[in-house]
Amino acid sequence: MSTDNITHTHSAHVSHHFKDATQEYDSGKQGIWLFMVTEILMFGAVLVGYGIFHHLYPAMFSEGAKQLDWKLGFINTLVLIFSSFTMAISIQLIQRNQIKKAAMALAVTILCGAIFMVIKYFEWTHKFHMGFYPGRFLDMAKTHAEHANLGMYFGFYYCMTGLHGLHVLIGMGLITWLLIRTIRGDFHSQYWIPVEGVGIFWHIVDLIWIFLFPLLYLVG
Amino acid sequence: MAANNHKHDPNVLHPHISPTSMYLKVAAALFGLTILTVVAHQFHHQLGAFASLVAFGIAAVKATLVLLYFMHLKDDNNMNRAIFASGFFFLIVLLLFSVVDIATRVTEVSPL
């Protein structure tokens, strides 16, 4: 613990309508968790749809899952977990006032996000190339699809990975903003709530991928 | 963490700082579990119906690790835990009632 360099100037970070730093910190944290609930419900509703249709058309979903390359999904899972680790570490480093290292950790996190997106990009373009478009645009002749409604599987695939990818991009944007502020010296052992907030968001993105990976690539 | 500690000035935060070793251990566990998922998948023909159960069981364990250690729910207050749990609760409600409808659609008789 290196909380010894506290000075009272830090309380200048407390907004006017809060009494003290504790109240502000607790409020901020609660707000973030509330927002995460909306994320869970949003993704969860698609998962509910996925679950229902998977149950109705197991063979079709199995055919769809076989078209995906689990190795890419596997690599992406590892990349995201590693980025989650660096994100968590960055907060801990800021709490210990090791700002430079924290900035490094944040930069690595952004890099991991970028790697994830690049792999995703190649996955998607490959699928397009093969004719696996979503829904009714799926090229039945080119893909030799056995099930007439295979497009629905890819509908789910693109919706889920697309929405997730969008979150990765938003997360990368937010972390870039954090990185700039970290380098500028805005964060320290008495003020890190934005880092923690974005961190929780980033972990949620990771968490969702942890479920998407077996759901889309492995189960069939 | 940061619970109102009357001995201290509330204007000074005393975060609960987890050691780096803890993060490393959790990350290693997550990596290991991911590999385990893939290994289990190689035997999905033998596992049959259990294949998806195993895959989601492992995913659930991974998710719990992330929640407890990376997102610090382990050290957080009950309110935030309840808030987060409520999301899953209402998700289950959505699933349950939709399934009740879809699974009992019979045109001939009202079963109840």
Place this chain on the structure above:
Amino acid sequence: MGHSSSAHGENYINCEKGLWSWLTTVDHKRIGLMYMITVMFFFFVGGVMALLLRLELFAPNTVQGVGQVLKNGDVYNQVLTYHGAIMVFMVIVPGIPAILGNFFLPIHLGAKDVAFPKINLASWYCFMFGAALAIATFFTHKIDTGWTFYTPYSIRTGTSTVLMVLGAFVMGMSSVLTGLNFIVTVHKLRAPGMTMHRMPLFVWALYSTAILQMLATPVLAITLLLLAAEKLFGVGIFDPALGGDPVLFQHFFWFYSHPAVYIMILPAMGVVSELIAAFSRKVIFGYTAIAYSSLGIAAVSFFVWGHHMFVSGQSATAGIIFSFITMLVGVPTAIKMFNWVATIYKGSVSFDSPMLFALGFLFLFAIGGVTGIMLAVLPIDVHFHDTYFVVAHFHYVMVGGTLMALMGGFYYWFPKMFGKMFSETLARLSFVFIFIGFNVTFFPQFILGAMGMPRRYFDYIPNYEALNKISTVGSWLILTGFLIGLYAIVQGIRKGEKAPMNPWGAKTLEWQTSSPPPHFNFDVEPVVTAGPYEYR
């Protein structure tokens, strides 16, 4: 308390000047007023649409063209869709929480502001942006899906549904942000001594509403996104052509939209609790029951959405379960009604215009409530579903309930918001016109529904003519009432007498700061020692 900064005349309105200071403000009071102006504007637009619909229905198109006001069925359907979508997403849902809630929730708690003032402002911009997207469809391809966007119609119709659902999505964001702010404010920013059980019932209602906003809106958001994806990329989830299920769309939609009904009515109930207590000068009867019934309604409302789908092709089993749980939601609602009436008992009742609106609310909500129970009964709903009976029912609840409470609350807090008094005569006159006009408009629609007239009809068989005529005439009375009300407001703001600190003699915290309140609500942070309705 009781210190006043009005001595040197500085308040939240005049502390900063210029349009820019309003557009960049993070003051919850100013944001409340900005919501007020925008919501009033959209209410006007939606109201004009309603008048057009009623005008069209004045007569059936017996001989081609005669009795026809709108060009054809398509135009009618568009007007109907905009009326529904605007009134739901831009007026009733944000109505009370975003205007009165934003303004008074922090003051009621003795706080300086909501927990996240910048997010509060962002929520207003989200609302404006979403509304702009929705209104933009008006200038591209007008939408005609109805506000419910049912698939597969919404996928097949060649209109700009995507833009509209994106608009609703962004407005949903705004709703989520407001809810998030309120929950954290209630949890974390209460003044010393302000325990949860000393909060005014309006705050309890807003708190319950905020929980609904947080938990229900995301599902609507994803449903609308999936609908947009369906329309753009044909993903097939809701499209029967690919094995998708249009009824599943209805499940997802009503998972939000039923709780949304309570998002609309719970704050109104909160306002009414305030009004009844203040104008009876009496402690509210059954504070705990009212407070927890709000939470109860919020919780149970997530389990009843299927009662919108009794004839949709949903299974009989699901229908029966949903009908049963719906009955349970009736109980906390009934409790509130009885508690309000019991509060009046042995009170000292004044008939100031806000109280008239509150009594009007009780009257109309009683009718809306009992017809709601009827609609929850399976075989009755099979007959009434999608008829004018339903239209009448939800207008009794949404307009007779929410809008009456909004008007009542607005007059009640007008002196505090603007520091001026309004003309009591005009306000009462406006009430009389709205109340009578409302009943003339919507009561005949119950009968029309019983007779079997389906809703969303551009034209009807001659049997239904007489009642439709009455209904249309009623809509003109409502218009008159609202115009008088608008005049009363404008006149009050411009020329009203200076308002005292506590014109009604009420006990909640907002009446213990100056009118209008100072920038940070209180000169000295209040310390609370008693409940909100201690009239002894």
Place this chain on the structure above:
Amino acid sequence: MMWFNFAKAQSFMPTQGTEIAKQVDNLYGFLLITSFIACVLVIGGMIYFVLKYKRKSDNDKTAYISHNTALEFLWSFIPLVIFLAVFAWGWYIYHGMRTMPKDALEINVLGKQWAWEIEYKNGFKAVNEVVVPVNTDVKLLLTSQDVIHSFFVPSFRIKQDAVPGRYTALWFRAEKLGEFHVFCAEYCGTSHSGMIGKLRVVTREEFDKYMEEGQEEGQLPIAKRGEKLFALKACASCHSVDSPAVKVGPSLFQVFGHEVVLEDGSKVTADENYIRESILQPNAKVVKGFPHGVMPTFQGQINENELNALVEYVKSLK
């Protein structure tokens, strides 16, 4: 039970065409009366209290009654009991509504924008008219070819959505002879309110005769067949045939042999080939003042014989 019948008379429900309708009306009557009593209690109590406890002076003392547990329990419990009783009653009737009788006469109903297409088991098709024998169990199998519609017979108190991609079912046993309205109760677009059919309840003999006549349809004159087809394909939802009035599309009354102005201002005579082309490729030559792409193409959906019949029918509209 005078008062009960009185309440029902005030309920404005349409004719009771079935036994189920009577059951529904009884429950509705009960609900109306209980609701009325509840409203009188609440609204009456409210009015009585506000008048009795009207403010006399600004210093009125009010009673401090914060709660009353017994009272609160009562007014939670009594409504709960009533609600549950009403639910159980409703459940009983609903069970009857949703349990399909065995050996019922089955009729297929297809909803489409904006007409009901009825198909009997012997292959006879009709549009917007369901004919059923009296005192017979009838089961309707509903589906839709485009969007969701809802088959609603107010006099029978029954309603069921017709959902594309699957079947839903509905049954009734008509007890009264006569004609009843069939409405579409689920919003389905432009002519939603025009999607009105009739349900004709006839005697067994008349029904059998109707079925026979339907089978002899093949021997009708060609223009008559065209007329039937015109109704069957729901052309009548958009084109008027007996007056120049405009519905969704142009009127076909007295069109044949006359010149029509197209959207580019050019003129064309409405001869057989123009009508044929307008049926098969509706967007090829659109009449001035009408939007593109509204009329669906019938290419591949009707055969040459049917096309002939339709052209002949349009020719006959004088």
